[in-house]
Amino acid sequence: MHIGIMSQGAIASILAWRLQKLDLPYCVLSKRPLHPVQIETLEGEADMVLPPGCNGKIPDVLLVPLKAWQVMTALEPLAAKLRQTNTVIALMHNGMGVAEQVHALLPDNPLLAITTRCGALRIESQRIRLTGTGLTQAGAVANISEPHMAQLSELFSRLLPPFEWQQDINQVLWDKLAINAVINPLSALYQCKNGELLQPRFDLLHEQLAAEIAAVMDTAGVSRSAAQLLASIRAVEQATAQNYSSMNRDVTAGKPTEIDFINGFIKQKGAATGIATPLNNELVELIQDGKPPRW
Numbered sequence: 001m002h003i004g005i006m007s008q009g010a011i012a013s014i015l016a017w018r019l020q021k022l023d024l025p026y027c028v029l030s031k032r033p034l035h036p037v038q039i040e041t042l043e044g045e046a047d048m049v050l051p052p053g054c055n056g057k058i059p060d061v062l063l064v065p066l067k068a069w070q071v072m073t074a075l076e077p078l079a080a081k082l083r084q085t086n087t088v089i090a091l092m093h094n095g096m097g098v099a100e101q102v103h104a105l106l107p108d109n110p111l112l113a114i115t116t117r118c119g120a121l122r123i124e125s126q127r128i129r130l131t132g133t134g135l136t137q138a139g140a141v142a143n144i145s146e147p148h149m150a151q152l153s154e155l156f157s158r159l160l161p162p163f164e165w166q167q168d169i170n171q172v173l174w175d176k177l178a179i180n181a182v183i184n185p186l187s188a189l190y191q192c193k194n195g196e197l198l199q200p201r202f203d204l205l206h207e208q209l210a211a212e213i214a215a216v217m218d219t220a221g222v223s224r225s226a227a228q229l230l231a232s233i234r235a236v237e238q239a240t241a242q243n244y245s246s247m248n249r250d251v252t253a254g255k256p257t258e259i260d261f262i263n264g265f266i267k268q269k270g271a272a273t274g275i276a277t278p279l280n281n282e283l284v285e286l287i288q289d290g291k292p293p294r295w
């Protein structure tokens with residue numbers, strides 16, 4: 001099984017490093033010239049990755065660890081070639097809504113969604129720090145056969161352990177979306193670390209957001225109480241207290257954010273099902289317009 005990785009981003013570089021260590025055949029697809037990357041491990045050791053380019057070769061499994069807003073732009077130029085193959089497309093990003101677009105672009109390719117607690121940070125242009133490891137979950141979006149499932153489970157158990165195959169990845173993605181929809185925009189607007197959101201002054205915002213998200217999730221067939229969502233959000237704030245969220249980093253760096261695929265997705269689902277989501281809508285606007293919060 002030949003594996004391709006799209007880009008040389010932080011998580012993409014961790015994947016390349018792991019594949020190199022496992023001695024599995026892989027290559028990197030990138031519009032930019034490839035460069036060596038130094039990986040700093042959790043133990044503080046340094047290791048080098050020298051990724052091979054794909055040079056036009058289409059891999060059997062294509063890992064897509066890109067930001068939600070980058071995925072379609074990266075896949076569109078490859079679509080004609082990919083349609084002629086049975087390449088498995090593995091999406092790895094925050095937010096929801098992209099998988100449907102990818103499925104429309106590549107209706108016959110096997111498609112899966114992955115979510116991982118493995119974290120990485122670019123500290124210099126060619127230095128990536130592994131900031132944490134944790135559970136990785138994947139599940140079928142479309143066209144995943146039983147043999148695919150067995151092969152992919154084996155691959156991910158080696159690549160990103162601990163790993164679980166999920167029969168219903170949609171539920172896992174909604175649960176992750178709820179966490180991102182609170183932590184990411186609030187930590188970006190208040191320019192704070194995740195743990196600072198545990199302060200009582202943010203309690204009401206948490207409660208209102210959890211109530212809106214639980215109501216929208218219910219219409220998507222994922223039944224969670226606002227209290228259940230709050231408990232999982234609080235647990236992530238505790239566990240990642242010293243970290244800055246990805247949206248905080250994007251806003252600080254003046255880069256585009258994933259807001260349209262996080263709170264924007266909730267806003268869109270709410271509008272389609274008649275559920276009011278005023279606070280989610282306001283967060284989308286504030287992040288898009290770069291405005292300070294009024295609360």
Ligand code: KPL
Nearest residue numbers: 094183240244245246247
């Ligand atoms: O996924 C994350 C992100 O920053 O995007 C969380 C879970 C909020 C951790 O920071």
